[in-house]
Amino acid sequence: MSHNLRLAFIIIGLAIMAWFITPTVRWYFFTSEDKKEESNLSLDEMIAKGYTKEQIDDIQALKRLRSESVNMGLDLQGGIRIVLQADFEEYAARLDRTASSLTAEEKNDAMDRLISRLRGRIDQFGVSEVGIRKQGEDRVVVELPGARDPDRIKSVVLSQGALTFNLVDEQATAALTTNDMLMGVFTNMAKVPEYGKLLYFYSEKDDFGRRIRGAPVIVNKEPSLEGSSLVNAQVGGGQFGEVTVEFELNNEGSEQFALVTAQNVNRMLAIVLDDKVISAPNINDEIRGGRGVITGRFTLEEAQDLARILKEGALPLNVSIVEEEVVGQSIGADSVKAGATALLMAAILVGLFMIIVYRLSGVLATIAMLVNVILIIAVLSPLRFTLTLPGIAGLILTIGMAVDANVIIFERIKDELKIKSNVADAIISGYDRAFATIFDSNITTIIVALILWIFGSGPVQGFAITLFFGILINLFTAVFITRYIYEELIRTKMVKKAGFFFI
Incomplete structure (x- = not known):
């Protein structure tokens, strides 16, 4: 691939990522806390409080902005988690049948209709990123990040x-x-x-x-x-x-x-x-x-x-609550602080290691690692992803895997420098030879992450999604961004000696 074509790919990729991440940046850095609280109002509540049409339109726009952002999950901002048990005995009795005579298809259809009705009821509360998913054959998990009134939620959920x-x-x-x-x-x-x-x-x-x-x-x-x-x-x-x-x-x-x-x-x-x-x-x-x-x-x-x-x-099925958990806002704030601290410490320690061992190359790898994290968040925004603690764990793992690709490239370049005196030739040859190894090592992890994404649920799925996109973006930054920077340094003849790149 030519130098200019690689630059074109980088510009297009970063432009798309900037477009994706804009709602998240606007929501978390340019929206006041009062506005965020207003976005939790339902339409009925806004009408009851006497909001004008213009005010309602503004709040609806805030809701759309929030839905297009990466949201924090139950464990990061607090809220309510309820596990519901569906009563197939009563459902079968209404059909003059027994529960054992219901086919798997009939049960799945009833559960899908139950989840649809529950979502319609709960969505109107205005709670951000409601999580409603099936667990097993006859259970439904309802997660409402930011919700603060469990009695009201339960009365709406349990009402037939x-x-x-x-x-x-x-x-x-x-x-x-x-x-x-x-x-x-x-x-x-x-x-x-x-x-x-x-x-x-x-x-x-x-x-x-x-x-x-x-x-x-x-x-x-x-x-x-x-x-x-x-x-x-x-x-x-x-x-x-x-x-x-x-x-x-x-x-x-x-x-x-x-x-x-x-x-x-x-x-x-x-x-x-x-x-x-x-x-x-x-x-x-x-x-x-x-x-x-x-x-x-x-x-x-x-x-x-x-x-x-x-x-x-x-509701097509009677339900009862079998599990109930209320996560306090302070606990969620502590989780955010702990997760952010872990992410920051991982980035600092990995960055220091890379700079000490690989000098200028380590600096480039550290920059690529930070770009990786930002691009992952950008990719997750249009997916309306809800970030949880397992998701943060996936981000932290991605940091390690991001520099892993660069370590392979750098070591391959060092091997090439032993047999080639020309730095530019060694770098280009090192990248070309390292790509197959990086691709093979990452493709197996991608397959595992994809399987966890498809068949997992809840925390496992959140971890798998961040890991999956983290690896793909890692390949993008390693193959396109860092290589382009190297080629630009060589083309401008800013670096002529290998020692400036590596110890």
Whole structure:
């Protein structure tokens, strides 16, 4: 390859890398902490706080900038990690089958739909780089870097989201007495008719703001309308300033809703979410237009979460939390400091070793090593990579491997200098002879890194990605950048003696 062609490759490569790394630099060095906090607001929260369209557009642009940057993972900035267990027994029962009769394809399809619905719910929190992945056959790992409210996250994740509208059997409900209750639980099931279903009101709250089980109510077992007819839900306000959730139905649902309300004027219609009666308003007249309002003494956050759940729809599988971990922000900051210190110490020690042993060549190798780290971050930016501690470990390993290629080249050049008096010929011959060795040694590591990337998950995958791109960039800097610098030094006749390059 000619000298000028090598320069062209370097310029094009560095220009592309500069384009890639720009969002990361803008986010971490030119965006204030206040702006970063604002970027965590959801659209509903911005509207509720009275943000103008221009302000919302600015924050949405910040969100896009953040998504195009290399983000820090859960272990570096703190947050919440939840492992969910899917209930295939209940899922199979809904299909009148047994869990053992479900095929692997059916289970995978159900898990994919579960992850899709969970992502839709959680993404609207505004949390940066939500990590949702399948673990094994029936588990889902949810990681939310930067999240600070585990109770709210869990309530949104665990809510099945099954909304129904059921007519209240007022006569059967009126027949219920305190004698039918034992420690707040209804026990006299003989009073529940065959067509009915016993539920409880969850409209009251305790001193901590949690919804508590209230009075029992009997509703028709068959719902008058399913939540699948709902096409939109949003936070609204009542005539007395209370927070409500407004919903809109599709054409079929609108017709059904109008029919139900027309036939049952002066009856109570229970709004049921996950078998909990949120409210049971009285039907005063036929309701046309497919629009309605859910009331229930909501806080703004509760209304936002309910609207979010209703818009995304019911989860295809019931889930339960089997693991829960909250990583504090201070712990994440300590991890960042420790990782940065390790990376810096590795770079300094390796750089000193190279300069002591190889003089000017060691300086060039150290510069190439630093360029390597910057280029790795640049490559990871468009991939929307989330940097974790294993990822930092991959970067540190890449530092060692970056100089490893240069050591091979330098030693080969030293061998050539023993039989050639011309420095320029020795350097060019050393590079040509060393390339095959460098390529062979790195290709095996690339294959291993690729396998870990494809089949690994979580921390293993993060380590594999940084290692994979680190090796590729190492080849680029060794074959193109350092060689071009050597050729330029030789061409300008700045160096004539081998001793200036090596001890």
